[in-house]
Amino acid sequence: MEMNNKPIGVFDSGIGGLTVAREIMEQLPRESIVYFGDTARVPYGSKSRETVTRFAFEGLNFLLAQDVKMVVVACNTVSATCLEELQRYSPVPVLGVIEPGARAAAGGTRSGIVGVIGTERTIKSEAYVKAIHAIDKNIKIHSRACPLFVPLVEEGWLDNEAARYTARTYLEPLKKEGIDTLVLACTHYPLLKPTLQAVVGEDVRLVDSAYETAREVRRVLEDGDLRRTADAPPAYRYFVSDNPAKFIEVGERFLRRPIDPISVIDPEVPCQDMKSKGRKSV
Numbered sequence: 001m002e003m004n005n006k007p008i009g010v011f012d013s014g015i016g017g018l019t020v021a022r023e024i025m026e027q028l029p030r031e032s033i034v035y036f037g038d039t040a041r042v043p044y045g046s047k048s049r050e051t052v053t054r055f056a057f058e059g060l061n062f063l064l065a066q067d068v069k070m071v072v073v074a075c076n077t078v079s080a081t082c083l084e085e086l087q088r089y090s091p092v093p094v095l096g097v098i099e100p101g102a103r104a105a106a107g108g109t110r111s112g113i114v115g116v117i118g119t120e121r122t123i124k125s126e127a128y129v130k131a132i133h134a135i136d137k138n139i140k141i142h143s144r145a146c147p148l149f150v151p152l153v154e155e156g157w158l159d160n161e162a163a164r165y166t167a168r169t170y171l172e173p174l175k176k177e178g179i180d181t182l183v184l185a186c187t188h189y190p191l192l193k194p195t196l197q198a199v200v201g202e203d204v205r206l207v208d209s210a211y212e213t214a215r216e217v218r219r220v221l222e223d224g225d226l227r228r229t230a231d232a233p234p235a236y237r238y239f240v241s242d243n244p245a246k247f248i249e250v251g252e253r254f255l256r257r258p259i260d261p262i263s264v265i266d267p268e269v270p271c272q273d274m275k276s277k278g279r280k281s282v
């Protein structure tokens with residue numbers, strides 16, 4: 001297939017990367033997408049650097065085997081852990097989510113006090129602190145790991161009492177620090193936006209790196225002359241490593257479009273046969 005008409009690969013540890021896929025669908029509606037969510041091994045955010053790196057290479061290799069023209073690492077944990085290693089290895093461009101999010105935060109804060117929330121690994125890596133300070137070293141940053149948000153989202157508990165209680169517990173201390181911008185440094189958190197906004201108040205701007213990342217995808221495609229040119233409508237394919245039914249249930253509610261076809265793959269086995277094709281067989 002001609003390079004331009006190949007799909008964009010989107011990689012995440014689970015369902016949360018659909019926030020980035022949705023933005024790409026909206027901003028680049030002619031592009032095809034192959035999505036891989038490593039639902040068997042989510043969460044990545046509480047695992048070691050070595051394990052996250054190994055999983056990330058397996059995910060990248062799987063997408064490269066799908067003949068993609070570029071890969072978007074929607075997962076903040078992977079972007080914070082080993083993006084440069086993936087970029088050095090990959091024959092096609094690999095884009096992470098941290099720089100786009102950091103740019104939006106640094107450009108948007110008026111008070112110069114920014115909150116960053118993410119997984120334990122993302123916060124420990126200080127990747128956002130470094131990226132924001134590379135733009136403006138005077139910005140004060142208050143970071144907090146919020147590990148319970150990921151299972152809440154994977155469970156589809158986006159605005160019930162458990163979600164509200166967890167959000168209050170994590171975010172009220174940040175609010176007291178006087179932040180005017182809160183970076184949602186995790187794929188999953190944009191799904192909790194209304195709940196998070198209610199806790200921090202309307203005067204705090206939530207930065208969702210999905211939007212910024214999709215703009216960056218457009219720039220990379222334009223710079224590389226890689227925009228899709230085919231007349232046929234774009235194709236969206238989904239791959240997960242486990243539990244497609246849950247992925248479909250939560251994902252369709254979020255994407256507001258069918259998650260079909262979906263297949264289950266084992267990222268540890270290169271070039272394997274697909275265990276299922278099409279949602280009827282899921």
Ligand code: DGL
Nearest residue numbers: 013043044045076077187
């Ligand atoms: N995708 C991860 C991230 O954006 C969140 C889920 C996980 O911990 O794997 O950091």
